[in-house]
Amino acid sequence: MGMLAGKIAVVTGAGSGLGRAVAQKFAAEGAAGLVLIDRDKAGLADTRETIAAPKSCDIHARALDVTDSAALADAARKAEAAFGGADIVVCAAGIIGPFGKIVDCPEEDWLKVFAVNVHGTFLTVKHFLPLLRKRGGGSIVNFSSTAGLVGDPLLGPYSASKGAVTLMTRSLARNHAAENIRVNCVCPGSIETPMLQSVFDDLQDDPAAKAQREREFIAFHPMGRFGKPAEVADAVLYLASPASSFVTGISLPVDGGSVA
Numbered sequence: 001m002g003m004l005a006g007k008i009a010v011v012t013g014a015g016s017g018l019g020r021a022v023a024q025k026f027a028a029e030g031a032a033g034l035v036l037i038d039r040d041k042a043g044l045a046d047t048r049e050t051i052a053a054p055k056s057c058d059i060h061a062r063a064l065d066v067t068d069s070a071a072l073a074d075a076a077r078k079a080e081a082a083f084g085g086a087d088i089v090v091c092a093a094g095i096i097g098p099f100g101k102i103v104d105c106p107e108e109d110w111l112k113v114f115a116v117n118v119h120g121t122f123l124t125v126k127h128f129l130p131l132l133r134k135r136g137g138g139s140i141v142n143f144s145s146t147a148g149l150v151g152d153p154l155l156g157p158y159s160a161s162k163g164a165v166t167l168m169t170r171s172l173a174r175n176h177a178a179e180n181i182r183v184n185c186v187c188p189g190s191i192e193t194p195m196l197q198s199v200f201d202d203l204q205d206d207p208a209a210k211a212q213r214e215r216e217f218i219a220f221h222p223m224g225r226f227g228k229p230a231e232v233a234d235a236v237l238y239l240a241s242p243a244s245s246f247v248t249g250i251s252l253p254v255d256g257g258s259v260a
């Protein structure tokens with residue numbers, strides 16, 4: 001028996017980093033069914049390989065883009081047919097977008113980061129929230145960021161999109177509290193995943209600048225280190241599980257104190 005014994009969970013962005021860590025944690029905590037979503041089919045297969053799920057955990061992988069409403073609707077129909085509903089939805093799919101000042105951001109890059117981070121979260125909730133109703137309620141956990149709580153001089157478009165996720169989460173919490181559907185988000189600081197690595201690899205032609213950026217990012221965290229994916233997955237587990245049964249509408253920093 002674990003904290004999620006018998007629960008059915010949907011996780012987007014499950015093909016890498018934090019979504020993968022959440023899927024692993026949920027399986028270890030006794031989830032009875034997992035619907036794993038990502039546009040990266042190979043990443044999903046790798047995640048599945050790494051899950052030491054007991055035979056009682058039924059894992060369905062769906063390779064799709066979260067900006068594709070029809071594909072998400074189809075995945076929700078299949079999940080309902082397989083499980084009759086769901087208890088947990090985790091929206092972790094996201095992209096970091098362009099570096100630099102907002103005013104210099106090409107329009108198509110601005111639209112792309114909002115398409116995935118904001119519209120993709122909206123569509124996932126839109127299509128999967130009805131499955132929570134089928135089970136009498138549940139928990140939605142969105143992925144914002146510390147950059148969704150304070151402005152980010154390097155990642156302005158990303159920060160704006162995550163700010164939208166933070167307030168989408170709070171409005172959803174108010175919309176659905178009476179239906180016993182809780183909606184919260186996590187706001188990770190810098191966590192060791194391929195996405196964080198891309199922030200440094202952006203400077204790989206200039207090793208001194210790359211090392212300097214790494215030092216600056218670490219210095220932003222009073223605990224003096226980057227976070228581990230499992231540390232974020234633990235926070236998501238808390239918000240997804242009955243341990244947080246009277247908690248809705250919060251934006252939980254998991255950031256070594258960076259917005260303290």
Ligand SMILES: NC(=O)c1ccc[n+]([C@@H]2O[C@H](COP(=O)([O-])OP(=O)(O)OC[C@H]3O[C@@H](n4cnc5c(N)ncnc54)[C@H](O)[C@@H]3O)[C@@H](O)[C@H]2O)c1
Pocket residue numbers: 012013014015016017018019037038039040043064065066067091092093094095096116120143144145146187188189190191192193194195196
């Ligand atoms: N790693 C960090 O430091 C950090 C900090 C704060 C917030 N976050 C957020 O956490 C979430 C997970 O990030 P991560 O670090 O694991 O990144 P990651 O790049 O390792 O994983 C993101 C996953 O999302 C998938 N994805 C991206 N766009 C998609 C789309 N349109 N449709 C379907 N799948 C898509 C990717 O294929 C990938 O598997 C993101 O929302 C990110 O913004 C990460």
